[in-house]
Amino acid sequence: MTLIDPGQEDAATTFARLAVDLHEAGGVEETVDAVVQFALQALDCTYAGVALSSRGSRAEIAAVTDPLVSDVFELQISSQTGPLMTALRDRTPVLIRDTALDERWPEWAAKVAELGVRSVFDVPLTTGNPRTWTVGVLGLYSPDPDAFGPDDEAVAHILARHASVALASARNEAALAQAVDARKLVGQAMGILMERFDIDGDRAFAVLRRYSQDTNTKLRDVAQQLIDTRKLP
Incomplete structure (x- = not known):
């Protein structure tokens, strides 16, 4: 699979290519790997990862672009708190413009800031209508404060929608x-x-x-x- 730099073509063509790539990715593992790699190219983030969840089960780390993301995820999964868990439970995106200043999860934010992550954007991956369970979360990270602007947020939402459909399809095929x-x-x-x-x-x-x-x-x-x-x- 060849990922295309979104800056080299119009957005519609870019995401059409993404949809095809995700459809052809195969299983769940290949799909989440394609998602995080595309995120690095399409968004102003340095690290990306995907955590997946099944109803009633503990969230699991599915794909990361750097071991640092595993640390960021695990801190939240073990404590069951943080933006990742909030996005998973509430099915709503969570944006942290600066971990050094955010006061919602002070203990977690302080540890993440020490790891060198300042901006965080967690986008839920959901299927069907808003009442449907959450498949997982796409986590985007940057060492720069206030790294994610409106354009990044819009692209992240589109990517999350494509990823949600692809993951649901891959899981259904695996279950079948x-x-x-x-x-x-x-x-x-x-x-x-x-x-x-x-x-x-x-x-x-x-x-x-x-x-x-x-x-x-x-x-x-x-x-x-x-x-x-x-x-x-």
Whole structure:
């Protein structure tokens, strides 16, 4: 994938190219890597990163352009506070013009300022309508105070929208692939039981489901264990 300097072509063409690049990125990992690399070229930021979240689970660091971003993210994920967590929970962008002056998260801001980050812009990655859950956050960072102007904010929002759609698509495809794989495993396990105990498919599935419930183990994992060991849990 070749990223284009937005200064060399009009914005519409730039983001059309971005949409194609993200669509062709493949999985979630490739998609978030494409997002942060584009952010470095399209925005006045020195560092960028993406943190992802699933409903009810802890946010995870998905992509960073520098280890420094991992530190900035981890400080917030471990404490469950800061602009990243606010953007994730409230589905609203958070702009910090100068970490040395911002008073909303003084302890975090002081640590981040010591790392050399002065400007922060966290943009939520959401899918569907405003009530829909947040996929993650795109974090943009600069060592300069007041680094992000109106143009940067506008571009960041457009990038976030493209990234949200691409990530949702990549996750859906990954979930579908996992579901297909699980069905194959269960089918193989059912075949083993049907042959060994001379039972029909309905009875074989009932046996797998009962073991899954009795051992509090996912049906897919019960099937995998049977295939690997020829024994039920």
